[in-house]
Amino acid sequence: MATKTAEKKATSRELTKMQWKLKEAKQNWVAYLMVAPYMIFFTLFTIVPVVFSILLSFTDFNMLEVPNIVWLKNYVTLFFDDDVFLIAIKNTFIFAVIVGPASYLMSFLVAWFINELPPKVRAIVTLIFYAPSISGQAYLIWATLFSSDSYGWANAVLLKLGIIDTEIAWFQDEKYVMPLCIIVALWTSLGTSFLAFIAGLQGIDHSLFEAGAVDGVRNRWQELYYITLPSMKPQLMFGAVMSITGSFGFGGIVTALAGFPSVNYCAHTIMHHLEDYGGQRYEIGYSSAIAVLLFLIMVGANLLVKKIISRLGT
Amino acid sequence: MAKLRTRNHKVVLARSAGGDTGISIILINLGLFMFLPMWYILIQSLKPLDELWMFPPRFYVISPTFKNFRDLFTLMNISWVPFSRYIFNTLLTSVAGTFGHLLLASMASYALAKIKFPGREGMFQIVQLSLMFNSTVTAITSFILMANLHWLDTYWALIVPAWCSSLGLYLMKQFMDTNVNDSVLESARLDGAGEFRTFWIIAMPMVKPAWLTLIIYSFQGLWNAGASMYIYSEQYKSLNYAIGQITAGGIKRAGASAAAQVIMMLVPILVFVVSQSNIIETMGSSGMKD
Known part of the structure; x- marks a missing residue:
């Protein structure tokens, strides 16, 4: 409303839109002063690195020599001449496709299950589920539980039950590294989106449920589908962004548990490839191309899922 | 029925x-x-x-x-750089990073949420977009940037990037949108208070749950920060890194390393326990519009 009347005033004074904007900007110069400190640092440490990566990805910069422009050569090499990168892409997608949706679903279901518990109990259950995601390197305990000797819990149980007769080196065996890392990633994945869902469920206007019950909603599943989900769409959207971004970025768990590089690159992700070329071989141009692809994949996945959720229930 | x-x-x-x-x-x-x-x-x-x-x-x-905990403290005392130094490093970066973030992000959020100026939509969109990728993407170029700023191997490299975390600004702005009443701000302005005064005296006390949330998120990130690629010198390294070194000591330190893990995990958990209700309240307005 306010802007509409403002615009009318503008035309009556025969100001162009541009001039009006300028006037508005001048009137609110304090606002620019207030956003400036944050925006300057944000630009410096987020926008500049992204733009810079894109530019560098077209060069062969290696920190020592003057960079040459090589156009798309880095990208071509990545897709046609770098087998390890193809493994990395495959693994990253496997991780993301499993961990992203699974953690999202788990966050939502747990939040929904505990929604009707008394507040004190709910707080305790929330803590139990949320704790692993904030406890730093607590996930290293999985290396103890699945250690390669018989003092590891998994080996001990299997030995005792007579299922195996020699210890399994869990994190050195190609068969087990990926599944185990996925389990550990899930264990740490009930984070911000989980809290957002709890809050979203608590915030739904209760009269909606009453009205729904009167209108013939018969059970909790119908209630979930017709009332709960549509009422917390904004939280679902925010949670999706948090889960997706998280699911692409957990290479750290793999490094800590399975080493770097993992056996035969079996759990090598794009993040590891980036670390390898950027952090260790200083092939900055090449690693920038990797970073740009990772950026495009993450943002693309997020925008896609946001679009899907925004169509939910319409 | x-x-x-x-x-x-x-x-x-x-x-x-x-x-x-x-x-x-x-x-x-x-x-x-x-x-x-x-x-x-x-x-x-x-x-x-x-x-x-x-x-x-x-x-x-x-x-x-409790022998494992005693062993851990003994091990701390014989480390090459005094252990108090690692504790100091983590405390300094956590406190400076967190408070800078809180101040900068709240001030910017206030302007973005409550002052109608050209460009605010675009700025917020960009911050929101940056929630969609993580710091892995920018790691290499940030390193080059730090090198050019001559911030490598200084506290600045750890503190300043924490100031502009985008999740904090996002949550604070959304919270101000829903929880700070425009008419209250309007009357403060009519009484002659400038924007900075209105922000500090009127708006900030109304968003306590949100600043607690920002503090906790920022603190968790800085507390859990391990080895950083920006830091080489032993005397600037974090507590988490130092504890990791003890843990890496192998079988004979298994007890001490278990004790170290407990200490490192208990701090963020306790912080969450005392602030849980505030964080949930903040998340109530975290929703994203399309």
């Missing part, structure tokens, strides 16, 4: 017993999956050496002891 019943003075739809049981079973299983590893960390730290190496490993302890 469906069966209704009341719970907490509210009318709710009757729940089928079968559904309740099914949900309880799933919840308990998931709960055990989440809880048992955490429990095991705690139990390991209380086990005397002979129990640590007992076959099969147990999820309980027969004769609990």
Whole structure:
């Protein structure tokens, strides 16, 4: 409303839109002063690195020599001449496709299950589920539980039950590294989106449920589908962004548990490839191309899922 | 019409017993999956050496002891750089990073949420977009940037990037949108208060849950920060890194390393316990519009 009347005033004074904007900007110069400190640092440490990566990805910069422009050569090499990168892409997608949706679903279901518990109990259950995601390197305990000797819990149980007769080196065996890392990633994945869902469920206007019950909603599943989900769409959207971004970025768990590089690159992700070329071989141009692809994949996945959720229930 | 019943003075739809049981079973299983590893960390730290190496490993302890914690402190005392230095480093970066972030992000959020100026939509869109990728993407170029700023191997490299975390600004702005009443701000402005005064005196006290949330998120990130690619010198490294070094000491330090893990995990958990209700309140307005 306010802007509409403002615009009318503008035309009556025969100001162009541009001039009006300028006037508005001048009137609110304090606002620019207030956003400036944050925006300057944000630009410096987020926008500049992204733009810079894109530019560098077209060069062969290696920190020592003057960079040459090589156009798309880095990208071509990545897709046609770098087998390890193809493994990395495959693994990253496997991780993301499993961990992203699974953690999202788990966050939502747990939040929904505990929604009707008394507040004190709910707080305790929330803590139990949320704790692993904030406890730093607590996930290293999985290396103890699945250690390669018989003092590891998994080996001990299997030995005792007579299922195996020699210890399994869990994190050195190609068969087990990926599944185990996925389990550990899930264990740490009930984070911000989980809290957002709890809050979203608590915030739904209760009269909606009453009205729904009167209108013939018969059970909790119908209630979930017709009332709960549509009422917390904004939280679902925010949670999706948090889960997706998280699911692409957990290479750290793999490094800590399975080493770097993992056996035969079996759990090598794009993040590891980036670390390898950027952090260790200083092939900055090449690693920038990797970073740009990772950026495009993450943002693309997020925008896609946001679009899907925004169509939910319409 | 469906069966209704009341719970907490509210009318709710009757729940089928079968559904309740099914949900309880799933919840308990998931709960055990989440809880048992955490429990095991705690139990390991209380086990005397002979129990640590007992076959099969147990999820309980027969004769609990604090010896592991004492061993940890002994190990801390013989480290090459005094251990207090690592604690100081982590505290300094956590406090400076967190408060800078809180101040900068709140001030910017206030302007973005409550002052109508050209460009605010675009700025917020960009910050929101940056929630969609993580720092891995910018790691290499940030390193080059730090090198050019001559910030490598200084505290600045750890503190300043924490100031402009985008999640903090996002949550604060959304919270101000829904919880700070425009008419209150308007009357303050009519009384002659400038924007900075209105922000500090009127708006900030109204968003306490949000700043607590920002503090906790920022603190968690900085507390859990391990080895940084920006830091080479031992005397600038973090507590988390130093504890990792103790843990890497192998079999004879298994007890001390279990104790170290407990200390490192208890701090963020305790911080969350005291602030849980505020964080949930903040998340109430975290929703994203399309």
